Amino acid sequence: MTIKRGCFPCESTARFDELPPRERIAGDEHWRVAHAVGTGLPGWLVLVPRRHVLSIADLTDAEAAGLGYWQVRLSRALHAVTGCEKTYVVQFAEAEGFGHVHFHVIPRAADLPADRRGPNVFGFLGKPDGQGVNVDDMDNVASALARWLARAADISQGHHGPSIGQ
Numbered sequence: 001m002t003i004k005r006g007c008f009p010c011e012s013t014a015r016f017d018e019l020p021p022r023e024r025i026a027g028d029e030h031w032r033v034a035h036a037v038g039t040g041l042p043g044w045l046v047l048v049p050r051r052h053v054l055s056i057a058d059l060t061d062a063e064a065a066g067l068g069y070w071q072v073r074l075s076r077a078l079h080a081v082t083g084c085e086k087t088y089v090v091q092f093a094e095a096e097g098f099g100h101v102h103f104h105v106i107p108r109a110a111d112l113p114a115d116r117r118g119p120n121v122f123g124f125l126g127k128p129d130g131q132g133v134n135v136d137d138m139d140n141v142a143s144a145l146a147r148w149l150a151r152a153a154d155i156s157q158g159h160h161g162p163s164i165g166q
Contacts, residue, residue, distance in 0.1 A: 013050050022138035026149045030063045031070050033145075035138040036104065040124040042133045042141050043082045045074055047103040054099055056091065071105060077148045078107040081141065085110040088121060 013032055022035040029050065036044040047070050049063055059067065075087040084107035091103045106121055116123055133141075 013048070020135070020139060021146070022135065022142040025142045025146050028066060030060075030066045033070065033074060035133075035142050036125065037138075038125060038127045038132050040127050040132050041107065041121075042137055043078050043084070043107040043145070044124070044133075045078070045105040045145075047071065047074065047105055049101055053101045054093070056101060059101070067103070071103065073149060073152065074105045074145075076152065077145045078105065080148050081144045082107045082109070084108055088118075090119075 019034075025033040025035065025045070027033050027050070032048050032050055034046050034048065036046050047067070049059065053059060053063070071089050075089070078084050078087050086108050088106040088108055089103055090106065091101065093099055093101050108117065108121065112121070
C-alpha cells in the first residue's frame with residue numbers, strides 16, 4: 001500500500017488503529033470510511049482509498065469495483081440511520097492537502113433548504129471549530145452507521161462483514 005507523507009488521508013490511514021470511531025466507520029482492504037470534519041451536517045461521510053491515488057483513472061480494477069459497492073452501501077446506511085431522503089456523491093479532490101482522491105457521501109434531508117441543495121450543500125463544509133458537528137455527535141453517528149453496515153453485511157453475506165470499524 002502506497003502512503004505519501006504530507007497527505008492527510010494517507011497519514012490518517014497509516015495511523016488507523018489510533019483513529020477515533022468517526023474516522024474508521026467501515027472499510028476493506030481498498031477503502032476507508034470516515035465522518036467529514038468541519039461540517040454542519042451529521043453523517044457527511046468521506047470514502048477514501050487506503051493507498052495514495054490522485055485520479056479516479058488511477059484506481060485499480062478492484063478499487064473501482066469497491067467504489068460502487070461502498071457508495072451504494074453508505075447511501076443505504078445513511079438513509080437508515082439519518083432518515084435522509086437521498087444522498088449526494090461528489091468527488092473533486094482539489095483542496096490544499098486533499099489531492100488524494102476521496103468521495104463525499106452526503107445525506108440530504110427532506111427539509112434541507114432549497115438554497116443549500118445540490119452543489120450548495122458545500123456551504124455546510126469548512127466550518128470552524130465549535131460551529132460544525134461536535135466530535136461526540138460524529139462518533140455517535142459513526143457508531144450507528146458501523147453497526148448498520150455490519151448487520152447489513154451479515155444478512156447479505158453470511159458472516160462476511162466490513163473489516164474495519166466494528
